[in-house]
Amino acid sequence: QFDHFFNNDEIIFFKDEKDLIDKLNFYKINVDKRIKIAKNGQDKYFYLFNECNVAKYIIERSMEIDKHYKPLWE
DSSP: OGGGTOOTTTSOOOSSHHHHHHHHHHHHHOHHHHHHHHHHHHHHHHHHTOHHHHHHHHHHHHTTSOTTOOOTTO
16 A cells, blocks of 8 residues: 555556566666656655654554544655
């Protein structure tokens, strides 16, 4: 369920084996696009899952501070 966190500019999704092969071949040739998507995904990952956000989530969930927890990325 990575699509809850990332969009098509941040991660490469595939539907099936043929789609995966097609995308591997496409991004093998299109290096600039591949690098841009990888950088966007890395930036988003570090924004969402930094140590402060993860620690806050763990504390709130373990202490049951907010039973209706709303993730930071929503």
